[in-house]
Amino acid sequence: xxxxxxWLQDYVDIPESPEALAERLTLAGMAVDxxxxxxxxxxxxxxxxxxxxxxxxxxxxxxxxxxxxDRPLRIxxxxxxxxxxxxxxxxxxKIEDADGCPRYVGRVMAGVEVRPSPxxxxxxxxxxxxxxxxxxxxxxxxxLLECGHPTHAFDLxxxxxxxxxxxxxxxxxxxxTLDGIERKLSADDLVIxxxxxxxxxxxxxxxxxxxxxxxxxxxxxxAAWFQPGTIRRTSRRFGMHTEASHRFERGADIExxxxxxxxxxxxxxxxxxxxxxxxxxxxxxxxxxxxxxxxRRLRIRQIxxxxxxxxxVERVLGALGFGLEPRTGLDRVGPVMEARRRA
Amino acid sequence: xxxxxxxxxPLSELxxxxxxxxxxxxxxxxxFESEKSQVASAEALKNLRDRWLGRKNGLLTFANxxxxxxxxxxxxxxxxxxxxxxxxxxxxxxxEAQTAVSAASHKREAIDVTLPGPSRTLGAKHPVRLVLxxxxxxxxxxxxxxxxxxxxxxxxxxxxxxxxPADHPAVDEMDTLFVEDKxxxxxxxxxxxxxxxxxxxxxxxxxxxxxxxxxxxxxxTHSPMxxxxxxxxxxxxxxxxxxxxxxxxxxxxxxxxxxKTRFRPSxxxxxxxxxxxxxxxxxxxGLGCRICKQTGWIEVLGCGMIDPNVLRxxxxxxTQYQGFAAGFGLDRFAMLKYDINDISLLYNGDVRFLRxxx
Numbered sequence: 196x197x198x199x200x201x202w203l204q205d206y207v208d209i210p211e212s213p214e215a216l217a218e219r220l221t222l223a224g225m226a227v228d229x230x231x232x233x234x235x236x237x238x239x240x241x242x243x244x245x246x247x248x249x250x251x252x253x254x255x256x257x258x259x260x261x262x263x264x265d266r267p268l269r270i271x272x273x274x275x276x277x278x279x280x281x282x283x284x285x286x287x288x289k290i291e292d293a294d295g296c297p298r299y300v301g302r303v304m305a306g307v308e309v310r311p312s313p314x315x316x317x318x319x320x321x322x323x324x325x326x327x328x329x330x331x332x333x334x335x336x337x338x339l340l341e342c343g344h345p346t347h348a349f350d351l352x353x354x355x356x357x358x359x360x361x362x363x364x365x366x367x368x369x370x371x372t373l374d375g376i377e378r379k380l381s382a383d384d385l386v387i388x389x390x391x392x393x394x395x396x397x398x399x400x401x402x403x404x405x406x407x408x409x410x411x412x413x414x415x416x417x418a419a420w421f422q423p424g425t426i427r428r429t430s431r432r433f434g435m436h437t438e439a440s441h442r443f444e445r446g447a448d449i450e451x452x453x454x455x456x457x458x459x460x461x462x463x464x465x466x467x468x469x470x471x472x473x474x475x476x477x478x479x480x481x482x483x484x485x486x487x488x489x490x491r492r493l494r495i496r497q498i499x500x501x502x503x504x505x506x507x508v509e510r511v512l513g514a515l516g517f518g519l520e521p522r523t524g525l526d527r528v529g530p531v532m533e534a535r536r537r538a
Numbered sequence: 539x540x541x542x543x544x545x546x547x548p549l550s551e552l553x554x555x556x557x558x559x560x561x562x563x564x565x566x567x568x569x570f571e572s573e574k575s576q577v578a579s580a581e582a583l584k585n586l587r588d589r590w591l592g593r594k595n596g597l598l599t600f601a602n603x604x605x606x607x608x609x610x611x612x613x614x615x616x617x618x619x620x621x622x623x624x625x626x627x628x629x630x631x632x633x634e635a636q637t638a639v640s641a642a643s644h645k646r647e648a649i650d651v652t653l654p655g656p657s658r659t660l661g662a663k664h665p666v667r668l669v670l671x672x673x674x675x676x677x678x679x680x681x682x683x684x685x686x687x688x689x690x691x692x693x694x695x696x697x698x699x700x701x702x703p704a705d706h707p708a709v710d711e712m713d714t715l716f717v718e719d720k721x722x723x724x725x726x727x728x729x730x731x732x733x734x735x736x737x738x739x740x741x742x743x744x745x746x747x748x749x750x751x752x753x754x755x756x757x758x759t760h761s762p763m764x765x766x767x768x769x770x771x772x773x774x775x776x777x778x779x780x781x782x783x784x785x786x787x788x789x790x791x792x793x794x795x796x797x798k799t800r801f802r803p804s805x806x807x808x809x810x811x812x813x814x815x816x817x818x819x820x821x822x823x824g825l826g827c828r829i830c831k832q833t834g835w836i837e838v839l840g841c842g843m844i845d846p847n848v849l850r851x852x853x854x855x856x857t858q859y860q861g862f863a864a865g866f867g868l869d870r871f872a873m874l875k876y877d878i879n880d881i882s883l884l885y886n887g888d889v890r891f892l893r894x895x896x
Contacts, residue, residue, distance in 0.1 A: 224803030226814075244805035498811075498843055498860065500777025 196251050197323045200237040202341075206257035208266045213237040219263050225250055238322055248445040252343030262514035273454070273461045275471050278305065282472040286351060286415050290478045291362040295385040295425045296397065297481020298449050299361055302416040302456040303351065307331060307469035309411050316466070325438070330466040331407045331414055334459050336438070344418060344447055344455035345439035347387075347395060351413040353405040355389035359415070361397065361478075362386060368393055371403045372435075384429045385421060398426040398443040399435050412469075418456035420449040449483060489522065541565035545600040548608050549617070559605075559613060563620040566601060570628055580639045587632050591625075598625050662896040665872040666765050666884060673767055673868070674745055676791045680784065682743045682769060687730035689749055693720045695729035699851035700808040713753035715762070723751035727768040728808055731844070731863060735852035740859050741773040747868070758880045765868040770844065772854070772861030778811070778843055781862035785815055785841060792871070793820045800835065809842025809863055820874065829877075836874065839866035 200213055209216055217227035217239060225247070229240040241256075249255045254270060261268040282303040290296050309329050311317075316337060317327040325336050335346045351357060364370075364380035370393040371377050378396065380386065386393035394405040398421035407414065421443050430440040453475060460471040490512075495503055509519055544552055544562060552562060570590060577583050590597050602621055609617040663671075674684055696714075698704070715723045730746035747767040754760040771780070782801065789797045797820065801813040816837050819830035826832040841864030846856035869881055876895075878884070883891050 222800070222802055224805075226802065226804075246805040497775070498778060500779030 196241050196243060197231075198239045198241060198253055198256055199319060199322055200239070201235075202253050202319060203257050203260060205271075206254055206269050207261045208264075209260060210264055210266070213239070216260070220256070220259065223259055223263055225256065225259060233322060236322060245445050248343065248442050248447060251442060251445075252340060254342050258514075258516055262511055265510075265514065268514075268516075271458070273457045275457060275460045276464065277460075277473045278470040280305075280472050282474050283476050285413070285472055286354070286357045286359065286476060288359045288476050288478045289361070290480055291360060292385060293480040295363070295422050296361040296419055297422075297479070297483075298452055299359070299417065299419040299478045300452045300456045301359065301476040302418070302460045303472040303476075304414045304416065304460065304463055304469050305472060306412055307414055307463065307467045309407055309409055310467065312466060329407060331411070334462055334466060335416070337462070338455050338458050339438060339442075342451055342455055342458065343442060344451045345398065345442055346455050346459060347401050347417040347439075348407050349394065349401070349405045349415040349417065350407055350411040351415045352411070354394060354415065355391040357415075358390040359417070360388045360390065361419070362388060364393055370394070370396060372396060372400045373403055373406055374400065375403060378433060381432075383425075383432075385425050387417070396429060396433070396435075397421050399430050399433070399440045400437055414469075416456050416459050418452040418459075420447055420452055449481075453477065487520075541569045542597060545597050545604060547604060549605040549613075550608065550610075552605075559609075559617055559620060562605065563601075563624050566597070567624050567627060570597075570631070574631055574635060577635060577639075580643060583632070583635055583639050586635075590628050591632070598628060659893075660896065662892055662894075664884070664892065665876055665878070665895050666868050668895060669868050669872045669875060670747060670765070670767065672792065673788075673871070674747070676788055677745045677769055680743070680787070682745045682771075685730060685734060685744050685746045686748050687724075687727070687733055687746060689724055689751070690717055691722055691724040691729050693722060695732055696722055696724050696726075699732045699848065700728050701845050701847040701851070702807045715751050715753050725752055726750050727766040727865060728863070730768065731770050731808075731848070732852045735772065735849070735854055740854070740861070741771075742861070743769075743771045745769050756882060758882075759870075761869065761881045761885060763885075764881070766865055767868050768863065768865035770861060770863035772844065772849075772859055774859060776861045778862070781841060781843070781864065784862075785839070785864055789815075789817050789838070793817050796823065798824065801841075804840060804842075806840060806842060808845050808848050810845045812840065812842035815839045815841060815864075821877070829874075838871070838874075839864055841865070 200209065200216070203209060211219070213230050217230055220239070220241070221227050224244070226242045227239050228242050231238040231240060243251050250259060258268055260266070282301065285303045285305070286301055288299050288301050290299055309331055312320075312327055312330045312333040316330075316333055320327050320333055320336055320340070323340055325340070327333050331348050335348050339345050349359075362385075363382050364384045364386045366382055368380045368386075369377055370380060370386065380393060380396075385397040387395040387397050389405075393402065395401045395417075397419070423444050423446050426440050426443040430436060430444065456475055463469060463471060490508075492505065492508075495508070513519055539547070541562070544557070545566065549559075549562075553559075573586060573589075577586050588596070591599075593599065598621075601624070606614070606617045606621045678684070714725050717723060727746050727748055727750060730744075734742060734744055734746070745767065746769075747765065749763055750766045751763050752760075754762055756762060769784075771784075786799050789799050796818075798818045800816045802816065804812045804814040806812045814837055816835035818824035819827060819834055819836050821827050821829045822834070824834040826834050830836050841862065844861045844863050849856040849859055849861075869884055872878065872884065873881065
């Protein structure tokens, strides 16, 4: 992936040159293959291993940088000026396949004006290699590159009965995806449908008929979490590798879906007219039990073959966002792991 | 009149002229001996035989016709005896001369030991083989055993036992060549780890090597078939420190004694933690050059502590045993060592390339 130094600086101070930063990131496991320049901007070209979907975005990289240089991480505060009208009165969300989709968050934005994005947004996207489309579509891509969670924007008025139903496709159902190709679906494919027909290939690509257009006024933002194996099989069968499927296949963070939807809502005012309806519609049938694991000091020594002081262990894990909870026993440091990073 | 000419004259005429039978034959034989002494080649000898023994025009045939056949009855026994003796003597002498001439010609054709022998081109060890032998030698001095394994593997040994989830992108990244359902051309030598751990009890120190296969489009650095070498050690207290020390020693032996190494965190399903190892560029000693893309470092191998799930798959108790594994491409090492810029040179069998490694 590509990361902009100026964008990373929104979340963390970087005390070193791009070259020195690249070296430190590389030695921390986020391999920087090259640095590109464009005016004042330096762009890092990164090769992130498949076990680190959490680092495939700017905040995730900023978290690593904050741990490397021991600087505070600044995650943006979210403030949304919400309308009085409840989002749940404008749209409905129903999950019929909770294994394939354990969470689906919706946010409704009404009276938006679809227009080109401001220059700063266009520039950030384009330097990261993503084409600017319009302010609403760009917003979803921006938040993807910011926090790593893929989202999608539907033209709410094109959804039959304003309904979202997450289900497996029926044999013989078809969907024209955003790239204009008619896809023949099978019962293996997870789809987002309205009350009548599929409108998106879940976690891979949206549908053409429900995409944001010049006429769009009301928008439904989707921030969901899909089972990696399902996304992988579908994207493979159709030969579609997208920013969204790349991350869902490797495992996005189910807990950050709400933040991603809220973040989009909070940025709407900067880009367009319109209001955000009150509340998230949050269908969450598969909330996972938070993962925790016991980290034994003795085990660190057994595996590494050297002593790492407790203070260092605590500092590094704490800076990476793991909650730490000491356990009894002299040989133990017991951090409780957040769901953000998979074991 | 010479003795030879006399063979064409009737005996009675010669007797009248004063010759006697014994004298005639004796002169004839002397003439033969004299001619024979001039003969030096096989061809001259053949001419001599024809001149004397020729069935129609041979001199002895003339003597037979003009002397013996025309001899008066009372001289016939004497002439016949002399004719026979002379013929036998000539035949024996020619036989003897024939043997001598043959021997002489053999002598001329005999082997000249000072000439260079017929040249038979000597084969050369393939560069991958040279690198393999060097690597094995280094690890042998550290007490490692050498093993190989099957190139057609099961899905279990190639992926499952090595902690690849069936749906994980890593399985895809490998782009496997399947032979038939659940049987495949191994994508790495790591299945040997499982096979060896199943077959023998720790402590284990092994070098395994062989051909591996990936569904890669061939280019200057990729080949659908290449060679891997892998080392692993399993015991009760083998640590990341041991891994580091072992690989640093290996790098100094192979790339030169001033070689430095650095370990970068990475990810492989079968090791945790995992690292990729860079060595200081052997071409510029870390100063930065074309080959290391000005970084001073060259990535050479992947390694890590064997994942407890891998030990479990091989029926070893991960609370009792732990170990490390490291692997690399021998082809890449050969390319680095001999500054070869295209991997296909290693496989297209061009003798002009291969003979440079004699």
